[in-house]
Amino acid sequence: MKPVKILFIPLMGLIVALIILMLSYGTLGYSPTEYIRGLGEFLLKQCYNVFEKEWWAGSPEVITATLWDYRGLDTVYETTVFYLAVIGCISVFRLLQPRLAEIAKEKEEYALTVIVRVATKIVLVVIILISINIALHGHITPGGGFQAGSAFAVAPLLAIAAFSRYFVEKMGLKMDLSHALRSLGLIIIALVALTPLFYFGYLLQNQAKPWSPFPGFPVEVGFLELSGSLFYFDIGEYLNVAMGFLAIFLLISLPEHVFKKDMEVVKSES
């Protein structure tokens, strides 16, 4: 056991140094090699081929373009599976009155120290802003809807841990909002996916193709770079994932006695 412990301290120091090195290296413009590898060449040809626009997806971010343009149906199914998983979670906790949770206010004496609460308040704002940035910038820089949604998910969890479930609901992040925005995200994805069909294009079409009459979604609107349909898909996915996680966390943090009381009502009625 001891040699492991002796090894551990310098290795821990090294990993902290590596994190700083990698982060500064990555943000200051890291380019791995001077030549383009085979996979990179293929992806660039399919996604950001300025010279031959029949392969063009309009986005310099290859992963988002691959997810929503080249393999669009996969991602739609993935989003649907996530939506259904959240629906399953909600139906396991089948609450008769979703507002019942508001009655169960936690007492103030259980709150954590001032240091934790102030730090959490600052961090919450930063997390939410960064997640919005990842979502709205997902078609230009690394990121996208799912990444942004999972980054957002840390915010309600932190608030529940540092303050209480009641605090999150007082911020306005309620179950009703979660249901509404989650469905709105799915509706956005469905509408954007179906739009090309009205122009006799194919499902989930992004840019104009020689074999399809659909003119394609606008790549640039003024100074904004939208990358066709990818921007709207990212917003829909962000709403779906972020609000799905929020619903799950609101449900699992429900005090047990509140949940059981609601279940008893179901039992006596049946």
Next chain:
Amino acid sequence: MITLGLILLAYLFSMAMLFTYKAITEKDLIKAIIFSASQSVAYAIAYAVLLTPDIMLAYIAIGIGVYSIILLYVVTKTERYESEHV
């Protein structure tokens, strides 16, 4: 040919192995969660080395953020120290 990236990857994955081993053998559950989060840090950097920053972003949010906080929340509902006789 061994490049810098491969050496980095070898180091990061062996660190992740070490952290996983520590997380399993640790009796203090809070420390075990911290080791598990450190393993996620090593994996997140490994994803950056493998040039997949998209997955790195999701990994940081889920592996270090959501997963650790959920486990901390679970530990508050049980005991902090794992006992020998279960």
